[in-house]
Amino acid sequence: MATVARQSALLPRERTAPSRWRQLWSFFRDPAVFLSSIVLGLVLLAAIAPSVLQPFDPNKIGVGPALVGPNRTHLFGTDDFGRDIFSRAVDAARLELTMSIGGVALAVLIGVPLGLVAGYRGGLADSLLMRIQDAMLAFPSILFAILVVAALGASQRSIVLTVGAIFIPRFARLVRGSVLTLKEEEFVLASRAVGATPTRVMARHILPNCIAPILVQITLTVSVAILIEAGLSYLGLGVQPPAATWGNMLKQAQSFPRQAPWYVIAPGACIFFVVLSLNLLGDALRDRLDPRLRRL
């Protein structure tokens, strides 16, 4: 990377890469990226300022008659307590995002340094890490999550911990892989030759070159985290009502298949579109930032 940068500096100005803004613009011009960004922007808005979008208090009982279908006042209808489903779906965004992003952040904060050290140092730390990784992969994510929730109780905290624990080895392994190739690069050897400490080499030279795959992985991981959380909530092992999550709304909805089939649609569609947007954005980011990982 560093050598490439050096070379491009020698080229005439006009032949260097297009400006950052232009690159960003061409990225967003892709319809998949554009639509995904709109969906995610809305979810972000719902999470930060729910009251802007909510026509009703999400937890207030009886803002309308119970179980009426979608209409002009109640966009997605009302639930069995006469609460506005749209307002509750909006309200759920904050919980979904804090839990999934919190869990992934935990995984990044622990997994990335672990991967750096394991890849750079090798030896015992490395083989231990790989064995733990193998062990974690032996649990289907949702089953591991159930195990943790059974032990720690169903709460936001245990869901964040679970998601973190599930993804720590994945980030560690990703970074370790990059480090193994990077540490043989000339710029790393050069920096070691002039006497840089291992910490400095890792932080200044290796880590910056791992950022792209990490960023891609974060996008794709948050979507899996949302699916895990939704699955737990659906089983009744996630955040408990009256707090709304898309998963526990679905759990409640399935009691009224005859009276209120629409109740099932809204929360599931929220999960679907958010996860789809994150996946599309992640794929586009990967194609853009890290062509080596490109999949057809």
Next chain:
Amino acid sequence: MGRYAARRLLEAIPTLFIVSALVFGLMRIAPGDPAAMQMGREAARPENAEKLAALRSEMKLDRSIPVQYAYWLSDLARGDFGTSYRSGRPVIDLITEKIPATVQLLVGSMILALAFGTPLAILAALRRGSLVDRGVMAFVSAGLAVPSFWLGLTLILLLSVRWKMLPPAGYVSVLDDPWTALKHMVMPAVTLGVYLAATLMRFLRADMIEVMGTDYIRTARAKGLRSQRVVTGHAMRNAMVPVLTIAGLEIGALLGGSVIIEQVFGWSGVGWLIVQAVFDRDYPIVQTAVLFVAVGLVLVNLLVDLAYGWLNPRVRASYGR
């Protein structure tokens, strides 16, 4: 090959220990006194305090955690998996009863995913950019994003509640009554199979495109083979190798998915048992069932690795060094 197999087997041993330690550790954090739960309501009575203490020492609960773990391992080695708090029956019986239901669901969804995904993915790869290809890519994106339980609930709403075509829930063994079993299985198998089909199609399509661009395919064409022969005889054979590996590795995801699907469709398999046991705080069941699944997956992964080494000599060679 022997050397490669031996090395992979050796590597699996520490993994199995870590898996068992994780399961044991987490279940020991779980609230409640196992001895009291084993005794049930009787434990709360003051006159039973002595009995409770005796049971505690019999269950080794007065020893340190590492010692308890060692005792647990030796129990496992002797085939003693404990008894359910709730029913008092041996855990192993409860689990083995439920295994056929889960296997039936997994096999059904795998057959469905392979039968549906393989031809479509190949067609998509051969006609890149066509309507079929775009349809396949859309299915892949949607299949990876759709929450399985939502898909299942929607299917129930449409096919059972509205059109009354299929029974909404329940497990019937295919050995008892194949026709009824099939009707019960359609929706759960489709719901579970969508994710696998999407994953398979994504990889098979990419592999086929790569293989179709290689020199030996061009050679086969140049020497005048019909394109059908080229595809089935030459290209598919090579493209299927990674696909089989993925199918093997995705068994884990499939098992995880089945935990939720079984809940949606009231399918009383292993996943259903685990979730029920979590609600009942019947920890011996949770502990053993999760351990079974995890150990099973380690072994499946091992087999997949060995099969891959057998199919692809380059992998073996890189291990031999």
